[in-house]
Amino acid sequence: MTDLPPPQQRSPLGSLVLIAAVVAAGAAAFAYTAGWFSPDRLTPAKLLQAFAPANGPALGHRRNHAKGICFTGMFEANGNGVALSRAQVFATGQYPVVGRFNFSTVDPNASDATSRVRGMGLQISTPDGGVWRSAMIDPPFFPVASPDAFYALLQASASKDPDAMKNFAGAHPEIQAFGAWAGTAPWHASYAEEPYNGLNAFLFVDKTGAEHAVRWSLRPQAQATSMSAEDFAKLGPDHLAEEITARVGKEPQRWTMAVTVANPGDPTADPSKEWPADRTVVEVGALTVDKIQAEADGPCRDINFDPTILPDGIKVSDDPFPAARSAAYARSFDLRTSEAKSYPRNEATGTQP
Amino acid sequence: MTARNLRFTTLQRVLHWLMAICILAMLFIGVGMVSTVMPKYVPLLATHKTLGIAILVLAVIRIAVRLRSGTPPLPRDLPEPMRLAAKLSHYALYALMIAMPLLGWGMLSAGGYPVVLFGGVTLPSILPHSDSLHTLLWNAHFTLAFAFFALILLHIAAGLFHALVRRDGVFESMAGGKASNAPVE
Numbered sequence: 147m148t149d150l151p152p153p154q155q156r157s158p159l160g161s162l163v164l165i166a167a168v169v170a171a172g173a174a175a176f177a178y179t180a181g182w183f184s185p186d187r188l189t190p191a192k193l194l195q196a197f198a199p200a201n202g203p204a205l206g207h208r209r210n211h212a213k214g215i216c217f218t219g220m221f222e223a224n225g226n227g228v229a230l231s232r233a234q235v236f237a238t239g240q241y242p243v244v245g246r247f248n249f250s251t252v253d254p255n256a257s258d259a260t261s262r263v264r265g266m267g268l269q270i271s272t273p274d275g276g277v278w279r280s281a282m283i284d285p286p287f288f289p290v291a292s293p294d295a296f297y298a299l300l301q302a303s304a305s306k307d308p309d310a311m312k313n314f315a316g317a318h319p320e321i322q323a324f325g326a327w328a329g330t331a332p333w334h335a336s337y338a339e340e341p342y343n344g345l346n347a348f349l350f351v352d353k354t355g356a357e358h359a360v361r362w363s364l365r366p367q368a369q370a371t372s373m374s375a376e377d378f379a380k381l382g383p384d385h386l387a388e389e390i391t392a393r394v395g396k397e398p399q400r401w402t403m404a405v406t407v408a409n410p411g412d413p414t415a416d417p418s419k420e421w422p423a424d425r426t427v428v429e430v431g432a433l434t435v436d437k438i439q440a441e442a443d444g445p446c447r448d449i450n451f452d453p454t455i456l457p458d459g460i461k462v463s464d465d466p467f468p469a470a471r472s473a474a475y476a477r478s479f480d481l482r483t484s485e486a487k488s489y490p491r492n493e494a495t496g497t498q499p
Numbered sequence: 500m501t502a503r504n505l506r507f508t509t510l511q512r513v514l515h516w517l518m519a520i521c522i523l524a525m526l527f528i529g530v531g532m533v534s535t536v537m538p539k540y541v542p543l544l545a546t547h548k549t550l551g552i553a554i555l556v557l558a559v560i561r562i563a564v565r566l567r568s569g570t571p572p573l574p575r576d577l578p579e580p581m582r583l584a585a586k587l588s589h590y591a592l593y594a595l596m597i598a599m600p601l602l603g604w605g606m607l608s609a610g611g612y613p614v615v616l617f618g619g620v621t622l623p624s625i626l627p628h629s630d631s632l633h634t635l636l637w638n639a640h641f642t643l644a645f646a647f648f649a650l651i652l653l654h655i656a657a658g659l660f661h662a663l664v665r666r667d668g669v670f671e672s673m674a675g676g677k678a679s680n681a682p683v684e
Contacts, residue, residue: 161663181534486630
């Protein structure tokens with residue numbers, strides 16, 4: 147009111163402290179957002195570390211499903227999917243495909259018989275610029291219900307504690323169904339004889355904007371021949387790549403794309419739970435694989451089959467896995483592209499992987 | 500000297516504060532999204548791409564407006580090192596506003612990713628698919644993001660220093676409110 151000193155003569159100390167506090171608070175908020183104060187946060191980096199074997203990851207390769215082989219071909223839509231999704235990929239027509247057969251392993255030189263889970267990465271491109279990427283596997287459901295449980299599974303698998311898996315199974319009983327599948331499902335001698343299941347639920351958006359919760363599968367048109375794990379192992383460590391190369395060299399291989407539509411109330415957030423068998427299934431087209439290429443020189447090597455790369459007309463649902471997979475795949479892609487020296491292309495020789 | 504050219508124009512001030520919000524949001528979204536596997540990763544990534552292109556467009560407009568409208572003069576008694584720091588830091592801020600979205604766009608292009616924004620808007624690829632380019636641009640995008648944030652903290656500190664300690668009207672030249680009695684002279 148009366149005789150405060152004019153502001154110019156006030157000590158700047160208080161102002162300087164205030165400025166320092168503002169800067170410190172900004173930096174702290176940034177560090178918090180980046181997770182530096184949250185050691186328990188599940189980050190893409192932690193998820194990948196949990197995959198890595200004790201002697202470190204295979205540089206330049208995918209951090210999981212590291213062994214695989216490229217293919218190209220065509221997706222031929224029959225028009226039946228148009229009622230569910232406005233994506234151009236379902237309009238009657240043929241759309242080019244790049245993909246990758248693979249199996250779950252962190253070792254690109256692993257013997258084929260060491261893995262129970264085989265997969266397919268798929269990219270379908272449409273003239274409107276739409277790109278649909280998907281990475282599917284052959285079990286009919288996922289081993290666990292949530293990304294956190296998946297991380298716990300990786301940790302338990304790598305643990306030296308003899309009770310680790312037992313404790314994990316106690317906390318995550320859904321793993322038992324997967325164990326039963328892995329123990330009893332027949333082995334097949336060919337990538338061509340496997341079904342590839344998306345497992346995660348997505349939303350198809352039709353022309354009216356209505357959303358339909360779906361899961362998709364690629365069902366093999368080839369006749370499957372069952373065998374035991376022992377008989378499969380006798381075929382050799384690289385049988386799958388050799389066999390699919392020879393087989394597709396003789397004639398193209400086909401899969402039917404089947405879209406299962408959820409009923410209201412079906413769980414979409416948990417890929418460890420199958421939907422009842424009576425749900426509507428729409429066959430929307432067929433995948434034809436007509437060329438196989440070694441991964442080192444093939445068009446699939448540098449593609450991240452991120453399941454959240456979707457055309458207009460397909461969206462993620464409340465299933466938490468596509469986001470977690472996208473985050474982890476991006477990290478894996480960033481790492482392996484930066485390590486490309488360790489996995490050079492060999493165009494001159496064109497050797498098999 | 501008239502009061503009018505002691506301040507940035509209204510358009511410049513609106514652009515400044517709008518971009519301040521966008522860029523801060525962008526940096527926080529960036530460090531947040533690469534450290535999470537939660538479902539929010541997907542909308543954060545879509546927001547990051549869309550906002551990045553919006554910032555690129557705004558930055559181009561802003562530089563054009565600045566070239567046309569100029570800037571208010573710095574106080575005559577501002578020491579030469581501070582004058583130089585002000586000038587260089589502003590060049591760096593403008594360069595980053597343009598470079599960061601282009602690095603991100605180029606990085607996605609070199610990684611073979613489709614660049615899809617909100618509303619399904621798909622941008623063309625601006626670089627060939629290449630491991631080495633992807634790595635180079637990824638590293639630049641990552642490193643410069645932290646440099647950008649550090650520079651913004653410095654910018655905020657300098658602005659507050661002008662407002663609270665020097666009280667020389669520099670802060671007021673960009674602040675809102677009435678252009679009344681900024682004690683420049």
